[in-house]
Amino acid sequence: MRKPNAKDRILETAGALFFQRGYSGVGINEIIEKAGTAKASFYQYYPSKESLCEAWLRALHDQSENYRRVLLEEPGPSREKVARYFDRLGKFLVESDFRGCPYSNTGALSEANCPGIAEQIREHKEATRNFFRILASRSIDEHAKADETGDRIFVLYSGATAESQNLKELWPVTVARSAAVDLLPI
Amino acid sequence: MRKPNAKDRILETAGALFFQRGYSGVGINEIIEKAGTAKASFYQYYPSKESLCEAWLRALHDQSENYRRVLLEEPGPSREKVARYFDRLGKFLVESDFRGCPYSNTGALSEANCPGIAEQIREHKEATRNFFRILASRSIDEHAKADETGDRIFVLYSGATAESQNLKELWPVTVARSAAVDLLPI
DNA sequence: TACTTTACAGACAATTCTGTCTGTTTATCT
DNA sequence: AGATAAACAGACAGAATTGTCTGTAAAGTA
Numbered sequence: 001m002r003k004p005n006a007k008d009r010i011l012e013t014a015g016a017l018f019f020q021r022g023y024s025g026v027g028i029n030e031i032i033e034k035a036g037t038a039k040a041s042f043y044q045y046y047p048s049k050e051s052l053c054e055a056w057l058r059a060l061h062d063q064s065e066n067y068r069r070v071l072l073e074e075p076g077p078s079r080e081k082v083a084r085y086f087d088r089l090g091k092f093l094v095e096s097d098f099r100g101c102p103y104s105n106t107g108a109l110s111e112a113n114c115p116g117i118a119e120q121i122r123e124h125k126e127a128t129r130n131f132f133r134i135l136a137s138r139s140i141d142e143h144a145k146a147d148e149t150g151d152r153i154f155v156l157y158s159g160a161t162a163e164s165q166n167l168k169e170l171w172p173v174t175v176a177r178s179a180a181v182d183l184l185p186i
Numbered sequence: 187m188r189k190p191n192a193k194d195r196i197l198e199t200a201g202a203l204f205f206q207r208g209y210s211g212v213g214i215n216e217i218i219e220k221a222g223t224a225k226a227s228f229y230q231y232y233p234s235k236e237s238l239c240e241a242w243l244r245a246l247h248d249q250s251e252n253y254r255r256v257l258l259e260e261p262g263p264s265r266e267k268v269a270r271y272f273d274r275l276g277k278f279l280v281e282s283d284f285r286g287c288p289y290s291n292t293g294a295l296s297e298a299n300c301p302g303i304a305e306q307i308r309e310h311k312e313a314t315r316n317f318f319r320i321l322a323s324r325s326i327d328e329h330a331k332a333d334e335t336g337d338r339i340f341v342l343y344s345g346a347t348a349e350s351q352n353l354k355e356l357w358p359v360t361v362a363r364s365a366a367v368d369l370l371p372i
Numbered sequence: 373t374a375c376t377t378t379a380c381a382g383a384c385a386a387t388t389c390t391g392t393c394t395g396t397t398t399a400t401c402t
Numbered sequence: 403a404g405a406t407a408a409a410c411a412g413a414c415a416g417a418a419t420t421g422t423c424t425g426t427a428a429a430g431t432a
Binding site for chain 1: 207208210211286287289290291293294295296297307308311312334337338340341342343344345346347348349351352353357358361362364365369
């Protein structure tokens with residue numbers, strides 16, 4: 001039974017709540033109550049709720065970047081890696097009851113016009129886009145064509161996430177997966 | 187200088203505000219103030235804020251359904267119609283400063299678990315999906331293949347909307363447009 | 373032992389939110 | 403003119419929000 005310090009406990013608790021009910025749907029009082037900390041401790045580590053949101057998105061970004069890096073370093077054709085990335089998305093959405101993309105969900109809020117949060121969203125999205133471009137460039141020689149293909153897969157990935165959330169069904173992911181794989185040569 | 191009744195004025199004002207800043211970012215007090223009505227008038231026509239949201243989404247849905255119906259009835263190949271539909275999306279996003287899809291934005295909120303709102307979202311998304319399936323079926327003979335293609339275009343459309351919003355850039359729409367057109371035979 | 377850091381407990385202020393309520397004014401119709 | 407419906411004005415309740423503030427307890431460290 002480990003008991004991390006207050007700062008980490010707050011981040012983990014808030015992360016779970018933000019993801020489940022959205023940034024604007026969770027209050028600080030609930031976060032500190034579930035994290036078992038005092039409000040003074042909260043404001044010692046996070047000067048505002050927005051800064052906590054930034055820290056949450058940054059942590060998520062680090063995790064996903066790590067997975068993409070590992071996937072890129074593994075051997076195997078790009079087609080298979082793209083397929084695996086979509087499979088992972090499907091698993092994630094099912095397990096999280098189709099809560100969708102935390103970045104898109106946060107960006108849909110008017111509070112997200114805070115520059116720090118907006119920058120986190122942009123950074124993550126551009127990183128994901130770049131990931132697909134790299135995978136495409138390994139299968140496609142022509143530079144412009146590879147970039148275009150990577151962008152197409154990126155849009156498919158985003159649409160799959162969004163519509164799975166809206167419809168609470170998995171089929172958008174499987175459809176997007178097939179479409180993405182078809183974009184890459186054998 | 188027309189002056190519609192209070193009910194319509196509320197719906198129009200709320201619609202513009204909801205779209206601009208999101209359902210949770212706008213309060214009733216602001217709506218009635220900008221609409222120039224009294225709070226009592228508001229609650230005479232809309233028993234709750236949620237019911238107003240439903241009415242807003244329903245009105246949006248009727249408008250978009252109407253456009254799709256007209257587009258389907260016009261002559262011309264499916265490829266061109268799909269291309270026009272994406273062009274219209276791009277124009278809409280640019281003019282609205284990349285506020286994205288009102289349905290997806292509302293669905294990202296925890297308040298959207300209200301059954302009425304959730305049903306509106308589902309209905310609209312299924313209608314859009316069906317629209318692309320119809321267009322695909324006119325270009326593709328095989329039934330299953332046409333449905334699959336329509337679904338792929340639907341996912342592309344959704345991803346274009348979402349990422350244009352996240353990145354505040356138009357390229358996801360143009361990329362998705364090309365990808366969608368390529369899915370249909372000449 | 374004395375000091376410092378970390379965290380807890382919780383009152384409080386200042387807003388903001390939805391929704392209810394009382395009462396007044398204006399317009400329309402007979 | 404008189405009756406009826408629609409809309410206005412705005413106070414109020416009750417709850418929830420973020421953020422500040424005071425004080426206390428427990429732990430490690432010199």
